[in-house]
Amino acid sequence: MTAYYTTLQDILEEAGLHHVENGVALSGVVDGINTTFTTDRKPITDRNFDDTVTVDDFVVFVDGVPVKAVSVNEAFGVIELEKAPKHNSVVTIDYSYASVPLRVVGLARKAAIAWIDKSMEGVDPCAPYGKYGREIPGRVVELCTNYAAARLLIREYGFNQDIEGTSKDGYKRLEVVKQDMQEFVKSGGVCGDGSDGLSAGFGAVGARCDGDLFGDFPDRRHPRNDDYYERED
Incomplete structure (x- = not known):
């Protein structure tokens, strides 16, 4: 290797x-069904120096409470959550981009x-x-x-x-x-x-x-x- x-x-x-964004809104429909959201800026970058962008490199919040993300496409800034946020919830993220x-x-x-x-x-x-x-x-x-x-x-x-x-x-x-x-x-x-x-x-x-x-x-x-x-x- x-x-x-x-x-x-x-x-x-x-x-x-390398730029850090905290508490910024994610784009996506918040209707209690949708689980896919995107960042305004991309690509999403690594934050723990392991050369791989995973769900461990950012934190998504729904109404201020951390929630679980199950996948990320760093190039397009696409993030999939485990559960759909409830209707009219506020969905934000702490992440970094290049x-x-x-x-x-x-x-x-x-x-x-x-x-x-x-x-x-x-x-x-x-x-x-x-x-x-x-x-x-x-x-x-x-x-x-x-x-x-x-x-x-x-x-x-x-x-x-x-x-x-x-x-x-x-x-x-x-x-x-x-x-x-x-x-x-x-x-x-x-x-x-x-x-x-x-x-x-x-x-x-x-x-x-x-x-x-x-x-x-x-x-x-x-x-x-x-x-x-x-x-x-």
């Missing part, structure tokens, strides 16, 4: 594209992992990271998160907005993370020559070996250069 170096939620939060399609976040992460693996190939014998269920080094998590976030910000804002020097400046972020990568390469990474052996423990997280919304990608050992990430809707 593939080790993902960071979660989609971490990337979205770092890019400022400003970009989750598939695009997955592509950004894929590009980041390929970039890291290519950069560390022949430098660090521990790369690619997360093999055999080992923890992902904290430095690798940081590089992957920041690179993917920078790519998303470039996609969202580009050259045509006055964001230079702000947290939305994806080009500046990309420049910084490339400098960080150069330092990581020079250090030998986790196990290479010059490595202090500390990177694996500092801020490390569990290996992301579970399948997620985007599946495996067989080309990760032979990535193209880091400029191949393109906008896809």
Whole structure:
């Protein structure tokens, strides 16, 4: 199974594209029969860092009381409740959503992992990271998160907005993370020559070996250069 170096939620939060809504109304007929409702904003996103959107990632309330949801289609914001709310009940939700399609976040992460693996190939014998269920080094998590976030910000804002020097400046972020990568390469990474052996423990997280919304990608050992990430809707 593939080790993902960071979660989609971490990337979205770092890019400022993860938004939380509490107590907002759900769309749908409240007639005592209907059990299907939709969120105004979508896609619904993960809130517990497991890369999977389930009914555990939001809470639906009927007249202020939590009720059970039995299914969710995160892409379309469709939620099915176990029981139909009574006629004229007030149905609300606490949830989070993203400003970009989750598939695009997955592509950004894929590009980041390929970039890291290519950069560390022949430098660090521990790369690619997360093999055999080992923890992902904290430095690798940081590089992957920041690179993917920078790519998303470039996609969202580009050259045509006055964001230079702000947290939305994806080009500046990309420049910084490339400098960080150069330092990581020079250090030998986790196990290479010059490595202090500390990177694996500092801020490390569990290996992301579970399948997620985007599946495996067989080309990760032979990535193209880091400029191949393109906008896809």
